[in-house]
Amino acid sequence: MTEPLHISDEQCRRVSGIMEVVGRRWTSGILLAVGLGAERFSEIQHRVDGLSSRMLTVRLRELEQAGLIDRIVTPTIPVSVRYRTTQRGLELLRALQPLGQYAHRWEPEPGR
Amino acid sequence: MTEPLHISDEQCRRVSGIMEVVGRRWTSGILLAVGLGAERFSEIQHRVDGLSSRMLTVRLRELEQAGLIDRIVTPTIPVSVRYRTTQRGLELLRALQPLGQYAHRWEPEPGR
DNA sequence: CTGGATCCCTATCGATACTG
DNA sequence: CAGTATCGATAGGGATCCAG
Numbered sequence: 001m002t003e004p005l006h007i008s009d010e011q012c013r014r015v016s017g018i019m020e021v022v023g024r025r026w027t028s029g030i031l032l033a034v035g036l037g038a039e040r041f042s043e044i045q046h047r048v049d050g051l052s053s054r055m056l057t058v059r060l061r062e063l064e065q066a067g068l069i070d071r072i073v074t075p076t077i078p079v080s081v082r083y084r085t086t087q088r089g090l091e092l093l094r095a096l097q098p099l100g101q102y103a104h105r106w107e108p109e110p111g112r
Numbered sequence: 113m114t115e116p117l118h119i120s121d122e123q124c125r126r127v128s129g130i131m132e133v134v135g136r137r138w139t140s141g142i143l144l145a146v147g148l149g150a151e152r153f154s155e156i157q158h159r160v161d162g163l164s165s166r167m168l169t170v171r172l173r174e175l176e177q178a179g180l181i182d183r184i185v186t187p188t189i190p191v192s193v194r195y196r197t198t199q200r201g202l203e204l205l206r207a208l209q210p211l212g213q214y215a216h217r218w219e220p221e222p223g224r
Numbered sequence: 225c226t227g228g229a230t231c232c233c234t235a236t237c238g239a240t241a242c243t244g
Numbered sequence: 245c246a247g248t249a250t251c252g253a254t255a256g257g258g259a260t261c262c263a264g
Binding site: 152166192 | 245247248249
Binding site: 019092095106107 | 126208
């Protein structure tokens with residue numbers, strides 16, 4: 001519980017980079033929803049409480065561009081669109097787990 | 113490498129909460145700098161490239177309020193101020209490590 | 225159903241200058 | 245040394261309406 005820090009300056013810069021994508025509002029929630037199997041636009045929106053369609057669109061594009069999810073379009077009528085996490089996205093979710101456990105240990109928050 | 117997800121919806125909400133603090137610009141860099149032993153204001157500022165004194169002040173207050181660092185004032189003349197990571201802060205840094213490793217694995221080719 | 229396009233308010237951040 | 249104060253630019257994000 002009280003081991004020394006192995007984290008490097010290098011690593012920190014990388015963490016900051018990741019944060020710029022996944023640290024934005026809604027992003028981690030969306031990524032998780034997709035990771036847990038929500039594939040459809042409306043399904044994702046329903047899972048993440050308070051999320052507007054505009055922000056969902058924006059975030060999905062960002063996640064797609066970051067290579068964290070795939071957008072799969074089937075040209076039926078009307079068009080069917082599904083979202084799936086990539087390998088990369090799954091691994092990110094896994095890398096996020098210690099953070100969830102950390103937050104759990106220290107809950108509830110004191111100040112703020 | 114390809115284990116299933118154990119992460120829960122609950123956990124995700126917590127991760128988002130953490131992100132609201134540590135996902136902001138400069139924050140993880142500052143936390144790391146302090147974690148690695150930078151104690152003085154100017155020392156921290158020097159460690160984190162491009163960081164203004166204003167933003168450093170703001171972030172230090174946020175980190176302090178979040179219980180991640182301690183601000184220790186010694187009433188000498190002039191006043192001496194030191195910053196230290198709390199137990200909580202150290203554990204957060206440790207929880208951040210997998211993210212650094214993740215970023216390292218996927219580094220060559222983030223955009224596209 | 226899956227978004228795109230606007231409008232517009234707000235929070236955030238950088239630069240600069242100043243202080244006990 | 246360790247901050248404060250002020251200002252202006254810009255990016256984030258909500259509401260609403262519209263389209264294929």
